[in-house]
Amino acid sequence: MNQNKPLRSTVGKKVIMAVSGIFLMLFLIVHLGGNLTMFAGSDLFNSYAHHLEGLGPLLWVAEAGLLAIFLFHVISAFQVVAEKKRARTDRYAVTASKGGPSKVTAASKSMIYTGIILLLFIPAHIWMFKFNGGEPHPVTEVHGTEMKDLYASVAEAFANPVVAFGYAAVMFLLGMHLRHGFWSSLQSLGAMAPKCSPLIYTVGFIFALLLAGGFLVLPLYFYFTQIGGAA
Ligand code: HEM
Numbered sequence: 001m002n003q004n005k006p007l008r009s010t011v012g013k014k015v016i017m018a019v020s021g022i023f024l025m026l027f028l029i030v031h032l033g034g035n036l037t038m039f040a041g042s043d044l045f046n047s048y049a050h051h052l053e054g055l056g057p058l059l060w061v062a063e064a065g066l067l068a069i070f071l072f073h074v075i076s077a078f079q080v081v082a083e084k085k086r087a088r089t090d091r092y093a094v095t096a097s098k099g100g101p102s103k104v105t106a107a108s109k110s111m112i113y114t115g116i117i118l119l120l121f122i123p124a125h126i127w128m129f130k131f132n133g134g135e136p137h138p139v140t141e142v143h144g145t146e147m148k149d150l151y152a153s154v155a156e157a158f159a160n161p162v163v164a165f166g167y168a169a170v171m172f173l174l175g176m177h178l179r180h181g182f183w184s185s186l187q188s189l190g191a192m193a194p195k196c197s198p199l200i201y202t203v204g205f206i207f208a209l210l211l212a213g214g215f216l217v218l219p220l221y222f223y224f225t226q227i228g229g230a231a
Contacts, residue, residue, distance in 0.1 A: 010080060010083050010084075010087075011188075013076040013079050013080050013083070014076075014080055014188040015188055015189060016072055016073075016076040017072075017073055017076040017077050017080060017185075017188065018184070018185035018186075018188040018189050019185075019189070020069045020070070020072040020073035020076070021073055021181050021184075021185045022185050023069045024069060024070065024073060025178065025181070025182070025185075025207075025211075027066055027069075028178075028211055028215075029211065032211060032214045032215060034048055034049070034052075035214075035215070035218060036214060036218075038151060038154065038218065039221070041151075042140070042149070042151035042152070043142045043143075045150065045151045046140060046142055046147055046148065046149060046150055046151050047142050047143075047147070049147075049148065049150045050142075050145070050147040050148065053148075070122075074115070074119060077111075077112070077115055081112050106176070110176060111177065111180055111181070111184075114173045114174070114176050114177040115177060117170060117173050118170070118173070118174060118177060121170050128157060129150065129153060129154065129157070132153055137149065137150070137153065138152045138153065140152070154218075154222065155222050155226065157222075158218070158219045158222030158223050158226070159222065159223065159226045159227075161223060163219070164219040164220065164222065164223035165219070165223075167216075167218075167219040168216050168219050168220055171212050171215040171216035171219075172212065172216065174211075174212045174215065175208045175209065175211070175212025175213070175216075176208075178204070178207065178208035178211055178212060179204055179205055179208035179209075180204075181204075182200075182203070182204030182207050182208060183197075183200055183201045183204040186200055
């Protein structure tokens with residue numbers, strides 16, 4: 001390890017991956033909170049999205065920050081994976097980290113694959129909803145204010161079984177990614193004593209279940225309520 005360049009070392013990259021991962025988890029909590037307003041009907045969700053848009057330059061700064069954090073996360077993840085491959089003999093990098101032995105589970109072994117799927121999903125998702133697939137957004141009026149009808153776009157997208165079940169499958173993989181990522185980020189930051197490791201792993205499992213589960217019910221809810229409505 002190069003002591004003079006801590007951020008360029010594998011541990012430094014793991015720290016970047018961990019810190020950026022924690023910020024991305026915070027974004028997901030806020031995003032899920034906004035999305036869950038859809039259960040209260042279209043007006044609340046559309047007004048929420050409209051208020052966010054009303055932040056103007058502040059929102060662009062937040063979006064640019066989110067993109068930068070996302071890129072840090074992805075690049076450091078690929079670098080750590082490449083270094084692990086290169087240095088198979090480095091026992092520290094492969095089997096242990098600051099807080100104790102690594103957890104080897106299906107979720108941990110598949111981090112790179114679930115990560116790549118999310119990497120493909122996110123631009124497609126933003127194109128689909130933020131840019132409405134290149135089409136003008138439908139418009140609605142809430143209490144006399146004209147605004148984008150994002151709710152209608154989401155409902156229409158999830159009326160399609162391929163989209164609804166495809167989303168649900170990706171949300172399951174998101175859960176796997178978060179399950180290991182939660183524990184691993186704290187481990188990389190040395191933020192837990194080895195004896196707390198099982199507890200943190202359980203907390204991570206519950207966190208992943210709630211977050212990914214919250215996202216997962218949305219496409220299924222829209223699909224089944226619309227199928228029910230059509231029947
Ligand atoms: C069922 C699940 C989801 C639904 C229904 C959903 C819905 C939406 C909608 C409607 C927008 C557009 C918001 C706007 O234009 O104001 C959006 C944006 C976005 N979503 Fe999701 N989302 C879901 C899951 C996710 C997940 C799992 C991620 C990340 C892994 C994610 C990341 C993003 C990002 C980065 C944006 C752009 C935010 C911005 O630029 O302001 N979404 N989502």
